[in-house]
Amino acid sequence: MHNRLVLASARRRLLSVVIGVTVLFAAVVTGALPPGTASAATYSGYAMAYFTESPNTTGANYGLHLAVSSDGLNWTPLNQNNPVVTPAQGTGGLRDPFILRKQDGTFTILATDLRGTDFTQPNQYIHVWESADLRTFTNYHRLRLHSLNTHSWAPEAFWDASRGQYAIIYSAVSGGHDVIMVNYTSDFVTVSAQQKFFDPGYGVIDGNMISDGSTNYLYFKSTATDALMGARSSSLNPGSFSVYTGAVRPGRGVEAPETYKSLTSNTWYMWGDTYSPNGRFFSWQTSSLSGGSWSPLNDRSYTQPLNSKHPGITPITATEMSNLTARWGTPGWNRLKSYNFPDRYIRHADNVARIDVYPFDPYQDQQWRLVPGLADSAGVSFQSVNYPGMYLRHSNYALVLATNDGTTVFRSDATFYRTAGFADSSWTSFRAYSHPDRYIRHYGYVLRIDPITSGSSATDRQDATFRVGY
Structure with missing residues (x-):
C-alpha cells in the first residue's frame, strides 16, 4: 500500500512538471x-x-x-x-x-x-x-x-x-x-x-x-x-x-x-x-x-x-x-479567390463571370451563396447575392449569370461538384454536372468550363483552382 501511494505521488509530481513545461513552452512560442x-x-x-x-x-x-x-x-x-x-x-x-x-x-x-x-x-x-x-x-x-x-x-x-x-x-x-x-x-x-x-x-x-x-x-x-x-x-x-x-x-x-x-x-x-x-x-x-x-x-x-x-x-x-x-454568426455567402491570380476574385459583370482585382464596386458582385445544386443536391450552385434569382451557368462552355427559368437544362448547366483543387488539394476545383470532364477555369480572366485532368498543364490546373472563403 505504501509503495502504491509513493508511486501515485510521484506520478502526480511528474504530471505537474509536464503541465508546467507545456504551459511555459506555449507561452514562449506565443x-x-x-x-x-x-x-x-x-x-x-x-x-x-x-x-x-x-x-x-x-x-x-x-x-x-x-x-x-x-x-x-x-x-x-x-x-x-x-x-x-x-x-x-x-x-x-x-x-x-x-x-x-x-x-x-x-x-x-x-x-x-x-x-x-x-x-x-x-x-x-x-x-x-x-x-x-x-x-x-x-x-x-x-x-x-x-x-x-x-x-x-x-x-x-x-x-x-x-x-x-x-x-x-x-x-x-x-x-x-x-x-x-x-x-x-x-x-x-x-x-x-x-x-x-x-x-x-x-x-x-x-x-x-x-x-x-x-x-x-x-x-x-x-x-x-x-x-x-x-x-x-x-x-x-x-x-x-x-x-x-x-x-x-x-x-x-x-x-x-x-x-x-x-x-x-x-x-x-x-x-x-x-x-x-x-x-x-x-x-x-x-x-x-x-x-x-x-x-x-x-x-x-x-x-x-x-x-x-x-x-x-x-x-x-x-x-x-x-x-x-x-x-x-458567420456569413451566409462566400467569395472565391483565384489560385494563380490571388488578388482576383470571381465576380459577375454585365452577366459575364470573370475574375477581377480586389477591391471593386459593386462589391456585392463577388458574393455568392453556394446552395445545394439545382440538379443534384450533392453538388453546388452559385446564387448571386445581389441578384438572388440569378445563378452562374455555362452556355456554350462560357460561364454567365442568368435567371433560373426552372428548366432541366438550366438546373443541369448551373450545377457543379466540389473536388480537391488541381493545383492545391486544400483549395477547390468545380466539375460541371452536365459535362463531367470539364471544370470551371478562368481564361483571359473570363470563366468557362474546359477539360482538365491531373495531367493537364500546370497553368490549366492553376486556372481551375479556387479558394472558397469570405
Whole structure:
C-alpha cells in the first residue's frame, strides 16, 4: 500500500512538471504580444476589429466590425460583415478600431472619432467601449485626450508595468507635423495630460506596439515616405524609441501597421492598409523582430474580411472564438479567390463571370451563396447575392449569370461538384454536372468550363483552382 501511494505521488509530481513545461513552452512560442499582455498559453485564434469602405464608398460603414481567424491570415467576418456596435456620440462614426485585452482579461475598444474621409476635422476625443467578451459592449463614452486644435487618430493602448497604468498612444500634430502622443490612464475614463511619445522629426501616424519580451517595438507609417517603419526601445518611456528598420511598402503608399505573432511558430506578421477608400491589405512576415527585415506574403496566403479597413488584431481563446461565432454568426455567402491570380476574385459583370482585382464596386458582385445544386443536391450552385434569382451557368462552355427559368437544362448547366483543387488539394476545383470532364477555369480572366485532368498543364490546373472563403 505504501509503495502504491509513493508511486501515485510521484506520478502526480511528474504530471505537474509536464503541465508546467507545456504551459511555459506555449507561452514562449506565443510570447510576442503588446507590452504587459498576460501569457498567451491558452490562445488559439484571433479577433480583428475594423470598419469598412469600398472604392466608390458604397461599402462604407463606420461602425465596429469583428472577424475571427484560427491562423491570423484567413478571416471570417461576423454578423454578416455588419457592425456589432455603432458610436452614438461625436461624429456618429469610427475609424481605426483597436482591441486591448486588459490585465483582468476583459477588453477595452478604442477608435478614432471620425465618420467618412474628411481628415481635416480636428477632434480631441476618441470612442471607448468596455467588453467582457466582445459579445456585449458597455460603458460607451468619448474620452478627451488633449485640448489641442488637432486630431486624435488611430488610438491604441498597452499596459506599462513600470507605471502601473495603461498608455494610450495616437497621432496628433505637434511642431508642424504628426507625432505619436501618449496619455496614461487606469480606467479609460480619466487620463493624464498628453505628452509626446515618439517624434523622429518627420510626420508619423498609426503607431502600433509589440514586444518580444525583452525589447519593445513601435511600428508606424512615415508620412514622408508613405511607408511602414519600425522603432525600438528597451523601455516604454516617451522619447526612448529609435528608428531601426528600412521602409516596408508594397510598391505604393501604405499605412495602419498591425503586428502580431503566430500562435504555432516563431513567425511575426505585419499587415498594412493602402489608402482610403480604395484600400486592401498587404501582409509581411519575419522570424526576427530585432532583425528588422520583413518579407512580403503572397496574396494566396491570406484573405482579409470584405471591404475591411485599418485592422486591430488580438489573440483569443478557443472558447472566446466559439462564443463569438455563436453570438454573431458567420456569413451566409462566400467569395472565391483565384489560385494563380490571388488578388482576383470571381465576380459577375454585365452577366459575364470573370475574375477581377480586389477591391471593386459593386462589391456585392463577388458574393455568392453556394446552395445545394439545382440538379443534384450533392453538388453546388452559385446564387448571386445581389441578384438572388440569378445563378452562374455555362452556355456554350462560357460561364454567365442568368435567371433560373426552372428548366432541366438550366438546373443541369448551373450545377457543379466540389473536388480537391488541381493545383492545391486544400483549395477547390468545380466539375460541371452536365459535362463531367470539364471544370470551371478562368481564361483571359473570363470563366468557362474546359477539360482538365491531373495531367493537364500546370497553368490549366492553376486556372481551375479556387479558394472558397469570405
